[in-house]
Amino acid sequence: MTATPTAAATPPAPHLAGNFAPVAEELTTHELEVTGSIPPELTGWYVRNGPNPQDAASAHWFFGDGMVHGVRLEGGRARAYRNRWVRTSTFTDGARVHDRQGNTDFTAGSANTHVVRHAGRTLALVESSFPYELDCRPGHELETLGAYDFGGRLSTAMTAHPKTCPATGELHFFGYGTAEPPHLTYHRADAKGALVVSRPVEVPGATMMHDFHLTASHVVFMDLPAVFDPETAMRPGGGLPYRWDAEYGARLGVLRRDDPYGEVRWLTVDPCYVFHALNAYDEPGDGAGRGERIVLHVVRYERLGARGATLWKWTLDLATGVAGEEQLDDQACEFPRIDDRLAGLDAGFGHVTVARTPSSGPVSGALLRYDLRTGAVARHDFGAGRAPAEAAFAPADDRPGGPGWLLSYVYDAARDASDLVVLDADDLAAPPVATVHLPQRVPFGFHGNWLADR
Template sequence: MNRYLQDSFAPVHEELTAFDLEVTGAIPDHLDGRYLRIGPNPATDPGEGYHWFLGEGMVHGVRLEDGHARWYRNRYVRQHGDDFPPNTNVLEHAGRTLAIVEAGAKPYELTHDLDTVGPCDLGTVTGGYTAHPHEDPNTGELHAVSYNWARGNLVDYSVIGTDGRVRHQAEIEVTGSPMIHDCALTEHYLVVYDLPVTFDLGMVAGEAPRPLQGQLQATDRLIDQTLRRGRTARVLPYSWDADYPARIGLLPREGTSADVQWCEIDPCYVFHTLNAYEEGSDVMIDVVRHDRMFASDFTGPNEGPAYLTRFTIDTAAGKVREHRFDEHSQEFPRHDERLTGRRHRYGYAAGVVATGVRTGDSVLKHDLVAGTTTERRLGAGREVSEFCFVPSAPDSAEDAGVLMGYVFDPAAGISDLMLLDAETLEDVAAVHLPGRVPAGFHGNWASTG
């Protein structure tokens, strides 16, 4: 049976609402808002060929206020028309709660109570949106790279203003048609990953993987027909292309495709950036680096361990150095987002078991200045998810606050929302939920203030 339909990945089908949740420990009084997280949750049996990334989205939320856990809700993102319901990230921007995904699908707006409002065009971003925008803490604008299999070798850089609409957009020419799951932001640059996981018509046509470089060598009609078959079969039309050049691009924030400085790196794949910043003429980019992706396993990200790695781009020489920080396999890196695009010291991640199929029971804290990593084990058999950082005050120190994320206890069959002290990784509080939150993707704190 498909591993992404079993155990902690298995979908839940009941939409729950619970009030006045039991809490162990003490929720800090300053936390006034919602912790939101989303993930794939197939509504019907998707079959053995199912790819984890393609399940319908379900959002899970907990409302915290005055030291209490007021409610928990889980809700499907309900599909409108032929849209793909977002399943990858959920965040608050310009007063709206947005569920987002990539590869040409539209963002969806949700109510405060997580019911679906419907598609949201953000002022019409070309070719859909992304799962990973990055907010500039100085301006409040969202910067993103969006890709779409129908766009050939073009991807789009967009800036969404604090009014929730596009302020700036530019096309970027890449080598072929890559999957660009994330990007990065520095003070002066957008960082673009052009890496060897590329659009592959053969994957959804039931043939051997067939990488395509340059402009897509197929008609729009063939692409549409093939992808509709692939969507029905839950096949992800991307695979590893060993011949595709791996490179990182630096685009000046208000620049055009002609202004990108491209730098070659060793073949790898990056789902997630921790953070990036400039130091003199160097650009430092901290990521979780996979040696390859979707080369042998076409149901999910299961190609071996992944490590926190720094790419240092010498912009004067056009060269890139790599440095691996430690030997913990990990994913879902996060940082204090008040420092997005600026120099950071700390990063946090979920430990991943050696096979890479699921997270383990550990939360990692990296001190990137001291070069040390602290591991907090939450209990044998428990499974952590992504933890995000919430500061204790707007002007508090970088690690003064809490880490917040869902933890599943297989023995009990239910999940908790765990709050850890970001400095020590010790328990602050656990909110006990009425059910299980399946293994999923990304979450964020949506403050009421």
């Protein structure tokens, strides 16, 4: 009898292969193996979010169900690792766009992009919907409590990149939409968590606005030419519903924080795309409106879909209305971070991730620390077969800009698992302070934070 030939299996999409592939289990593991010594000052959770489709399928990397991965550090020990899906209404009930009244259902989303804490709440975020609150009480760590809409006051989606003002404790954020105006709304919550400002901002069309900037005196929006494409949005499995349209133009909108309902002033920049801002700060003028500038550092792509983003500096001259643009390095990088206690101030240093993360083949990577005043760059290479993710800053004491550590999940291809690596932020080239060996892979994902107990 002649055997019937079988068709070769279709390889998975790149965003579902290698360490992009989702993990199938939720684990809780205690007393993890550690190489080196965990600083006793670190007491809390390091939590990072990312896409992990529960059915192991998604049309785009950005679309998978959110899964948070957390490591508990306490008393110089790695007490636990835990990973949990964020149980959004999409996760439990399936995808939908509208509620029973026909309104946009902002509880429907993946909550797969970031984890932040504000006013005692830990929120899992994605820019297309409401945040979801996570339970961080002992014994309940990282379980989902439900959608959070600021007591019913939030009526738009919420960016995955809100900014906390270190002086006021206010949380600044925005929501963008695609269906109908307003396509952009600016929001502000006070230090206690009450939503106190929600104002529409007029823009020419619906664009993908992933991040923005906060300074001590200003909010700056990035209206860039990644334009909503309704045909792709309506097509099943159509992928990311945005297209590059250089004719739309690129501009930065400046709003004074002391006049949140006032004029937004727009300054033109060259067409480009920015997923992530590093930081921004004000340079004061002479008191008479002369010389006042805003300095912004961004990781800039030549266009949406391009490879190889690099660190750039924009300088907005508020007297002349001219935006200066300067490339600071030619090293491809992503996931810029600072000591968040200096958000909106001249932070001095910024950290970025350099990683080669193909879905098949060798991986590698490094973390860079930029001295934003002198241009000096420190580097920590992880070696062949090890690729870092975003690194969050964990402070060693109460001094903003003082000593601390960088925490990052690092994929180790040799054992097909991940580690939590702790580096001295002031001595980045030194060997890791500690490496916490995890029981499984942490798939390549997006953003997270060090959530200290105090």
